[in-house]
Amino acid sequence: MSNKVVKVIIADDHALFADGLEQIVGKLPNFEVLAKVNNGKLLIQRLNVLLPDLILMDLNMPYLNGLEAAEMIKKHRPGIKIIIISMYCDNRILDILKQKEIDAFIIKDSTAPILKQAILDVLEGKQVFISPSSEKKAINKLFTDTxxxxxxxxxxxxxxxxxxxxxxxxxxxxxxxxxxxxxxxxxxxxxxxxxxxxxxxxxxxxxxxxxx
Amino acid sequence: MSNKVVKVIIADDHALFADGLEQIVGKLPNFEVLAKVNNGKLLIQRLNVLLPDLILMDLNMPYLNGLEAAEMIKKHRPGIKIIIISMYCDNRILDILKQKEIDAFIIKDSTAPILKQAILDVLEGKQVFISPSSEKKAINKLFTDTxxxxxxxxxxxxxxxxxxxxxxxxxxxxxxxxxxxxxxxxxxxxxxxxxxxxxxxxxxxxxxxxxx
DNA sequence: AGCTCAATACCCAATAATGGGTATAGAACA
DNA sequence: TGTTCTATACCCATTATTGGGTATTGAGCT
The missing domain is CATH 1.10.10.10 (Winged helix-like DNA-binding domain superfamily/Winged helix DNA-binding domain)
Structure with a gap:
């Protein structure tokens, strides 16, 4: 992984947010943003021609939402890492994390450095869960059971x-x-x-x- | 305006989005991001010590929302340009635009180039209103968060x-x-x-x- | 002037939730 | 073996919620 370029696709229906992500990710060494898409269907279509290492996507997208898209992707291309970046913290996320359908969940309140670290962790095979800080303690407890x-x-x-x-x-x-x-x-x-x-x-x- | 640095403050409670905006705005020639804040109260406080030319802010922020903050700012510091960047299109926005309390409204579905153009237009004294097309609105109605x-x-x-x-x-x-x-x-x-x-x-x- | 709509208020009947009990079978454990 | 705890089940009474109505007032718009 050290000298290989990490190819990324960004999926978010808020184009401005996607642009921001592109700036952040594109500035990391050895990272390349292959494409940006604004809905889940388009994301799936792109995967027929593009082979990214990592997908950053929003939970709520038109046509095919983040979780549905993630499920399909993990089924057909299990090697691709998926990071969900969402406005709010959905209760079902943790279950889905555990089912390995996604590799990370990051709340949009997070900062760029946190996102960067999460990306690096995910590429190393870790699972990451970044929630609002006030609840972090409780969630850590959940992760370590019980x-x-x-x-x-x-x-x-x-x-x-x-x-x-x-x-x-x-x-x-x-x-x-x-x-x-x-x-x-x-x-x-x-x-x-x-x-x-x-x-x-x-x-x-x-x-x-x-x-x- | 040509050789002067344009000073900007970004106000958005979604830090990751604020970071993205900072990247986009910071890359423009002669632009400087003075500060990022995550709520309206903090924004007002900052204005006691910082004098920006332009404020980019979210409509929905804790403690003091975008419109309330904008109203206060325009009252006390009418020279500061205000651009609202929001998730969804509020019907009252147009009225408020007309009342000159804000200089631009941009939906988050917009792209970075659109934002850049909007910023330049606003600095020239224009008013800008970027809304989703009517078709897009229908789609949003079907799928997402308004x-x-x-x-x-x-x-x-x-x-x-x-x-x-x-x-x-x-x-x-x-x-x-x-x-x-x-x-x-x-x-x-x-x-x-x-x-x-x-x-x-x-x-x-x-x-x-x-x-x- | 008439219309629409949000907010208010009431009536009634059916179902759900709450809070006070008690009780028993089985698993875990010292 | 005796104790403790969880999950199970029941009874009773009170209060809350839900869902079906109807009706009035006042603000704002045409």
């Missing part, structure tokens, strides 16, 4: 928190998990007690804060 | 969404806003209908997704 220590939540409880976060009602959860509604209600009560919170809204905020 | 256009929520509705997101119950919100519980219930119903969602969980996810 919540059970801190919040003393059981696996089932965490599972149920996720389902509630996704908008399911107690009844739906009971049906999904093939359990009694009473059981889910008990779990909810225990979760609220353990976390010292009250109500669905606070629970969802907890889940988002800790990236469940 | 809830103003797409969902047509009123100010009161947005206020109530925030309170729900913060964990308040209908009763608490009614008490806080000194309104009837019935009114809050009506607002909730209207919000659900407009957003095509159902239940507190989905509402909070919407709020988080759109950074309310």
């Amino acid at each position: 919540f059970e220590d801190l919040f003393k939540l059981g696996a089932r409880e965490i599972e149920i928190i996720k389902l509630i976060r996704d908008g399911k009602s107690t009844k739906q959860i009971a049906y999904d998990l093939e359990l009694s509604i009473y059981t889910i209600e008990t779990h909810r009560k225990n979760i609220y007690r353990k976390l010292g919170i009250q109500g669905t809204a606070e629970l969802i905020n907890f889940a988002n804060k800790h990236n469940l | 809830f103003e256009d797409l969902f047509k929520l009123g100010a009161r509705e947005i206020e109530i969404i925030k309170l729900i997101r913060d964990g308040k119950s209908t009763k608490q919100i009614a008490y806080d806003l000194e309104l009837s519980i019935y009114t809050i219930e009506t607002h909730r119903k209207n919000i659900y209908r407009k957003l095509g969602i159902q239940g507190t969980a989905e509402l909070i996810n919407f709020a988080n997704k759109h950074n309310l």
Whole structure:
């Protein structure tokens, strides 16, 4: 990797942002921006003729969003590294990171030096997750597992928190998990007690804060 | 203007985007980026010690948004040119352009050359308005993040969404806003209908997704 | 002057969530 | 073996939310 040029494609529907990325990446030694595209479909098309080492892309793009595009790319060209750069922190990102469909997630609040370091880390095979700094601690904990220590939540409880976060009602959860509604209600009560919170809204905020 | 250095301040809470802008602007001959700030308050503070010729700023910033900041700046330092660079096209922008509170509005979908031309035009005293084409707008409606256009929520509705997101119950919100519980219930119903969602969980996810 | 729309308020019925209990089977562990 | 903990399940009562209506007021636009 040392003397080889790293070829990059940038995919972002905000052209000005893409231009900015190009400036930052293009100034790195041995980096070359092959192309910029503004939607997912175009990105896939370009991959039929261009073979980049790295793709920087936005999560929200027209025609084919970042995650869908990433999934397709990793399936057909697993060697290409993918870095998602997004406005906001989506809860599902961590799961997707773990499934190795993308190599890095970087929030747009990050700085150029952080992006540069992340690119270098990814090219070395590392996974990188850059979130808003205030939540960094909690996320690091997630990476090294686990919540059970801190919040003393059981696996089932965490599972149920996720389902509630996704908008399911107690009844739906009971049906999904093939359990009694009473059981889910008990779990909810225990979760609220353990976390010292009250109500669905606070629970969802907890889940988002800790990236469940 | 020909041999004088144009001093610029960049205000955007997305540091990576601000870095990109700095690269683009910094490469123009006789341009100097004095400072980058990530919120409106900080921008105003900086203006007590720095005297830029031009400010590039985001519409949506914490603490003091772009329009409020622009209004204050034009009132106290009318000589400073202000260019707003925003994610989406707000309908009120045109009115504000007409009131001469800002000198240019540029959508983030624009390209670096367009930005450069806009900056030069503004420095010559022109007003510039770069919006997405009407077709593009339709596409944005289908795919991405402009809830103003797409969902047509009123100010009161947005206020109530925030309170729900913060964990308040209908009763608490009614008490806080000194309104009837019935009114809050009506607002909730209207919000659900407009957003095509159902239940507190989905509402909070919407709020988080759109950074309310 | 008439129209539209946001914001307000109310009524009613059905469903969901919350909070107080109790209880039991099985796993983990000292 | 006895204890502790998780996950399971149930009962009851109260409060909250949801979804179906209708209606009025005031601001702003034509």
